[in-house]
C-alpha cells in the first residue's frame with residue numbers, strides 16, 4: 480500500500496487527486512519514481528556484472544524514494560538522503576511496509592555527511608538526475624571518495640544541457656536558451672532561484688578523476704551513434720541560431736547575454752566538428768542525458784557488452800537488450 484500512500488500525500492500537496500495523477504500518460508516524474516527505479520536495476524544488470532544482494536548503497540538526492548525501494552527489493556542495504564525534508568517525507572511514505580531503508584535529511588556536499596556515515600561504508604552510490612542540482616561538485620565528490628569502499632562505484636545520470644534539444648527547450652522550465660546561460664541570468668526568464676547548474680560532462684569527469692574516481696564507463700542508453708547524425712545536429716544548431724537572432728525580449732542586457740551564450744555554443748560545436756571525430760561530436764551534442772559509472776582504478780568495472788573508446792570521453796558501451804546481457 481505504500482506507493483498509494485505516497486501518491487495520496489503528494490496529491491494533497493499539489494492539490495490534485497491520486498486518480499488524476501495516475502491517469503497521466505506518461506506518468507509524471509514523481510509518479511514514475513518506482514518504474515524508473517526498476518529501470519535502473521535493469522540498466523545496471525545489462526551493463527556490468529553487479530548483484531545488488533548484500534551491497535551497501537547510498538541513494539543521493541533520493542526524492543520520492545523509488546530508486547531506494549527498487550535497490551532494497553533487489554537485496555541491497557539502502558540509505559537514502561535528500562537535502563529536502565519534504566522529499567524525505569515522501570520517500571518514507573513510499574517505502575513504508577515495503578522496504579527497510581534508512582532515510583536522512585542531509586546536504587550531500589556538506590561535511591555533515593562524514594558525521595552521519597562511516598568512511599568507506601558504501602559499495603554503490605546513486606546520483607540519478609542529481610549532479611545538475613548541486614552547485615559545489617568538488618565537495619560532493621570529495622564526500623563520495625570518503626564514503627566509497629575501495630571497490631565501490633558511483634552510478635550517475637545527468638541531463639546534457641548542451642544537446643541542441645535542451646538548448647531549444649530546457650528540460651525543467653521548457654524555456655529556449657536557459658541551458659547556455661549562467662544560472663545568475665535565469666531570473667530574466669524565470670523568476671525563481673535556479674538551483675540547476677548545467678555543466679559539460681568533462682567538468683564531472685575532471686572532478687571525479689581528481690578525487691581518484693578516474694575510471695569511467697559510459698552507457699549509450701539512447702543509441703546516439705545510430706540516432707544522431709551530424710547533419711541533424713547541424714540543422715538543430717541553425718534553428719537555435721535563427722531563434723536567437725529573432726529573439727524578442729525587453730531587456731537589451733539579457734539579449735546580449737543570450738546571444739553571447741548561443742554564439743559561444745555554436746563556435747564550440749563547429750570547432751568540435753572540425754577538430755574532433757564524428758563520434759565525439761555525436762556523443763557530446765547528441766546525448767540528451769549522460770549515464771554511466773565512476774570508480775577507482777581498483778574497482779572491477781567491465782562492460783558485459785561491446786564498447787567503443789571515444790577520445791576525450793573514454794569507454795562507451797553499446798546498449799544491449801536484456802536477453803543479450805543475460806546470455807553474456
Ligand SMILES: C[S@@+](CC[C@H](N)C(=O)[O-])C[C@H]1O[C@@H](n2cnc3c(N)ncnc32)[C@H](O)[C@@H]1O
Nearest residue numbers: 540541542561562563585586587588607608612
Ligand atoms: C531531480 S531530483 C532527482 C530525484 C531522484 N533521484 C530521481 O531521479 O527521481 C533532484 C534531487 O536532489 C536533491 N538535492 C539537491 N541538492 C542536494 C544536496 N546538496 N544534497 C542532497 N540532495 C540534494 C533534491 O532535493 C531533489 O530531490
